[in-house]
Amino acid sequence: MVAAQLVGGLPGQGWTQVGELALAFALSAAIGLEREIRQKSAGLRTHILVGFAAALIMLVSKYGFQDVLGRHVALDPSRVASQIVSGIGFIGAGLIFIRRDAVQGLTTAATIWMTAAIGMAAGAGLWLLAIIVTVGHFVAVFVLAPVSARLPRSKYAPSLLHLTYLQGLGVLRRVLEVCTGRGFTMSELSVDRRTERHDPAAVTVWLSVHGPGAVSELTAELSEIDGVLAISSHDADSSYP
Structure with missing residues (x-):
């Protein structure tokens, strides 16, 4: 408990939370670097900011209001974190472009959404799930993408x-x-x-x-x-x- 109360005697500011933020930063950077190398519209900095901020919001939702809790005050710790899911949609929508029958940026928008989820998992202390999803991203990009390229192409696909x-x-x-x-x-x-x-x-x-x-x-x-x-x-x- 001492390690979790570094500042002002409040929980949620210990080395455990610092490690969760660092994990969110590292995993988001790994995904962002792959997007940066492929020269996508959202690259290294964008993915780091999304994942890092999502982890912080998750921690704030868990620990940020404990000083106001009391006998007559009850709070839902998920109410702040739940807004990440809807809020990240504004960034994703800005990355999608539609030109007649062609849609561009859909994969990048989905990656941004996934990076936010990874940051949330890291902030919630679910480090194993965050790592597994990050690995799954690279499997989808480097293993499944070449496989899908070899599938028969529809004559209607532009x-x-x-x-x-x-x-x-x-x-x-x-x-x-x-x-x-x-x-x-x-x-x-x-x-x-x-x-x-x-x-x-x-x-x-x-x-x-x-x-x-x-x-x-x-x-x-x-x-x-x-x-x-x-x-x-x-x-x-x-x-x-």
Whole structure:
């Protein structure tokens, strides 16, 4: 009890709670580092702040009101912590973008929500559960993601093509002809204006296509077109840069 009452004789400020905060910080940083390396919209700092703050709120909910408890005062220790679940939705909603039939940022938003839950578990002293969920995140990212990539792709699932080409050569018309010839349908085209500042003769566009064929074979054929400078494919749930 002495170790738990370091400041002002109040419980909840001992080395046990410091360790729980440190665990939340470390686990959140591990997830945030993975997101940072993948250059997602929410990276290292965001995940650390979410998990660290969730752990602190959990501790405040558990210990922050014990000095007002008495015979006629009864408090629900879960009432503050429960607001984390709904409050974190505002951050997650800001990470999700919808462009016609493509949704980007959904996985990142879910990761933010999971990081808050890990911070809550660490703050509640459930360190084993917090560690297991963190390990589960990396299993989902590094083990299940490659497996899902090998599953048969639906012809209705869109893919994003990032295409850079020279103007005035009819490249875009030829690209559309190749896509149509392979059974792909284009549902969206947007221009990436950043390329114009570096090379006025080059144009970079995002194409959203879907079809029954292999996207890798499509991009290989498109790269052979005269005037195509660069082309890459991305999943529809990846973010626009």
